[in-house]
Amino acid sequence: MSKDNIYQHAHTQVADFTFDKKVANVFPDMIQRSVPGYSHVIAMIGLLAGKYAQPNSNLYDLGCSLGAVTASMRHNVKQTGCNIIAVDNSQAMLDKCEVNINSEESMLPVQFKLADISEIEIINASVVVLNFTLQFIKLEKRQALLEKIYHAMPKGGVLIISEKLDFADSSLNELMIENHHQFKRANGYSDLEIAQKRSAIENVLIAETWQTHESRLQTIGFAHPHIWFQSLNFCSIMAIK
Ligand SMILES: C[S@@+](CC[C@H](N)C(=O)[O-])C[C@H]1O[C@@H](n2cnc3c(N)ncnc32)[C@H](O)[C@@H]1O
Numbered sequence: 001m002s003k004d005n006i007y008q009h010a011h012t013q014v015a016d017f018t019f020d021k022k023v024a025n026v027f028p029d030m031i032q033r034s035v036p037g038y039s040h041v042i043a044m045i046g047l048l049a050g051k052y053a054q055p056n057s058n059l060y061d062l063g064c065s066l067g068a069v070t071a072s073m074r075h076n077v078k079q080t081g082c083n084i085i086a087v088d089n090s091q092a093m094l095d096k097c098e099v100n101i102n103s104e105e106s107m108l109p110v111q112f113k114l115a116d117i118s119e120i121e122i123i124n125a126s127v128v129v130l131n132f133t134l135q136f137i138k139l140e141k142r143q144a145l146l147e148k149i150y151h152a153m154p155k156g157g158v159l160i161i162s163e164k165l166d167f168a169d170s171s172l173n174e175l176m177i178e179n180h181h182q183f184k185r186a187n188g189y190s191d192l193e194i195a196q197k198r199s200a201i202e203n204v205l206i207a208e209t210w211q212t213h214e215s216r217l218q219t220i221g222f223a224h225p226h227i228w229f230q231s232l233n234f235c236s237i238m239a240i241k
């Protein structure tokens with residue numbers, strides 16, 4: 001696994017973060033060292049997909065990156081007639097995803113789509129996963145995307161959204177950010193790397209509060225929106241149609 005050293009040296013100007021080739025090359029190391037509980041979330045999404053997938057339906061991995069969620073669902077889903085659709089708008093990510101997924105044998109077919117998840121058609125979706133993806137979608141597009149997903153789901157379908165969280169209480173928010181930085185330090189990132197990454201994602205990763213997620217999901221019609229996992233300011237939410 002290639003080590004993430006993208007922000008190791010001082011950049012004269014830190015550009016906005018993008019999922020380009022450089023990031024795709026180090027992504028497994030980057031996300032593992034940056035997101036507390038990432039491996040657990042991946043494993044549990046497979047387990048949840050195994051429970052909620054309905055026969056003859058589609059399972060969507062939206063913002064699939066290198067295919068970690070797709071691989072986990074493939075290991076767990078035994079229902080017949082299922083099909084995974086892995087979507088990302090980064091060519092660099094999707095190219096590597098296709099190689100990773102095709103290197104493993106499975107009965108579950110995977111379709112790869114290079115597209116903006118706000119633009120695609122979603123059909124007959126018993127499982128939809130946005131694992132650390134919604135946070136990169138423009139705020140004004142989030143409601144419409146989730147409504148589209150809701151209308152494409154059969155009754156009993158599951159939506160899983162993993163996100164970085166913001167907290168309304170600004171001192172709690174600061175505490176969470178500081179503790180997350182401590183997690184990154186413990187994983188070998190320097191203060192310079194942490195600071196430069198923070199400014200790179202500042203205008204790109206827009207975190208929302210749990211209350212915003214909950215009320216949006218309830219307004220759309222989803223049942224039982226709840227946080228099933230949280231570590232510091234990272235969580236995973238599920239809701240049922
Ligand atoms: C943090 S990564 C997701 C990690 C991945 N789901 C996993 O579990 O390893 C976010 C991904 O979302 C993709 N993305 C961001 N905006 C997108 C959009 N509008 N349409 C499709 N993909 C998008 C990025 O290219 C990136 O690969």
Ligand SMILES: O=C(O)C(=O)C[C@]1(C(=O)O)C=C[C@@H](O)C=C1
Nearest residue numbers: 030031034035132164197201205
């Ligand atoms: O590095 C951070 O501070 C993050 O917020 C982590 C995070 C994410 O949540 O998606 C941000 C960008 C990279 O894709 C990997 C991880």
